[in-house]
Amino acid sequence: MARAPFLIPAAVIVAGIALSSIFVVDEREKALVLQFGQVKQIKTDPGLGFKLPLIQEVVKYDDRILSLPTRPLEVTPLDDRRLVVDAFARWRIVDLVNFREAVGAGGEQVAKSRLDSIINAAIREVLGSVPSTSVLSADRTPLMNQIRDLARREAAALGVDIIDVRLTRTDLPDQNLSATYARMRAEREREAADERARGGEAAQRVRATADRTVVELTSEARKQAEIIRGEADAEANRIYAEAYGKDADFFAFTRALQFYASSMKPGSSSLVTQPDSVYFDYDRFLQSIGETAAQ
Known part of the structure; x- marks a missing residue:
C-alpha cells in the first residue's frame, strides 16, 4: 500500500509519454517526422503515426491543391508597350523532403514567396518575347501554358508542382491610358475619314457614270426621234404627192x-x-x- 502514491504519478507519466508518441495525419495532410532537424519518417497516408516522444517532432503540410495570386507587375512586350499583368497560380506539394529542405521552418508562406518570384520571372520572360497584341488577345492559352511550363521547371527544386497559371488581368498602366485612348481615337477618326473619302470618290464615279448614261440615252432617243420624224414627213410628203397626182x-x-x-x-x-x-x-x-x- 505504501507504493500506491508513487504508482499513480508513474502511470500518468507513462500514459503521457505514450500519447506523445502518437500523432494523427488528416486525409488532407502529409507529415514529416523530424529528429534534430533531420527527416526520419514520411507519412503520406491518413491515419495514426508513431514517433519517439520528446526527441522527434511532427511537421504537417497541406496535401491539397493550393492557390497563389501573384502581385501585379509591369511587363514590356516586343513592341515596347508596357502592360500591367496579374496572374493566378495553382500548386501542390509533391516532394516533402525537398520542400522541407528548400523552405525550412517557414513552410508554405516561404514557398508562396518563392513561387511568386518564380512565376513573375516566367511571366516577364514569356510575355517579353511576344507583341502586346498577342498578350491582349482573347485567346492567351498558349502563352499561359508556356508560363506554366517554365515556372514548373523552376519550382521543381522546391518540391512543388505548378498545376496551372492563368493571366487574370492584362491592362495598360494608368498613366498611359489617356494617351492610348487618344491615339486609338485619332486612328479611328483617320480610318473614318479615309472611308468617307473612298465613299465620296465612289459616289462621284457613280454620278459621273449616271450622267454620261443619261446623256447617251437622251442623244440616242433624240436621234431616233429625228429619224422617225423624218421618215414620217417623208411618208406624209409621199402621200401628199400621190394625192396631188390623182x-x-x-x-x-x-x-x-x-x-x-x-x-x-x-x-x-x-x-x-x-x-x-x-x-x-x-x-x-x-x-x-x-x-x-x-x-
Whole structure:
C-alpha cells in the first residue's frame, strides 16, 4: 500500500509519454517526422503515426491543391508597350523532403514567396518575347501554358508542382491610358475619314457614270426621234404627192383649207390685205396654190 502514491504519478507519466508518441495525419495532410532537424519518417497516408516522444517532432503540410495570386507587375512586350499583368497560380506539394529542405521552418508562406518570384520571372520572360497584341488577345492559352511550363521547371527544386497559371488581368498602366485612348481615337477618326473619302470618290464615279448614261440615252432617243420624224414627213410628203397626182383640184382645195384654218386661229397674227386680194377670191387663191404646188 505504501507504493500506491508513487504508482499513480508513474502511470500518468507513462500514459503521457505514450500519447506523445502518437500523432494523427488528416486525409488532407502529409507529415514529416523530424529528429534534430533531420527527416526520419514520411507519412503520406491518413491515419495514426508513431514517433519517439520528446526527441522527434511532427511537421504537417497541406496535401491539397493550393492557390497563389501573384502581385501585379509591369511587363514590356516586343513592341515596347508596357502592360500591367496579374496572374493566378495553382500548386501542390509533391516532394516533402525537398520542400522541407528548400523552405525550412517557414513552410508554405516561404514557398508562396518563392513561387511568386518564380512565376513573375516566367511571366516577364514569356510575355517579353511576344507583341502586346498577342498578350491582349482573347485567346492567351498558349502563352499561359508556356508560363506554366517554365515556372514548373523552376519550382521543381522546391518540391512543388505548378498545376496551372492563368493571366487574370492584362491592362495598360494608368498613366498611359489617356494617351492610348487618344491615339486609338485619332486612328479611328483617320480610318473614318479615309472611308468617307473612298465613299465620296465612289459616289462621284457613280454620278459621273449616271450622267454620261443619261446623256447617251437622251442623244440616242433624240436621234431616233429625228429619224422617225423624218421618215414620217417623208411618208406624209409621199402621200401628199400621190394625192396631188390623182386629183390636183382636191389637193389644192385641201391645202387652201389648211391655210385658212391656220391663218384664222384665234390669237394668231393679224392679216392686212387689199379687198381685191387673192386671199378673198377663192378661185384665184386655188389657182395660186396650184401654181405654187406645181413649182
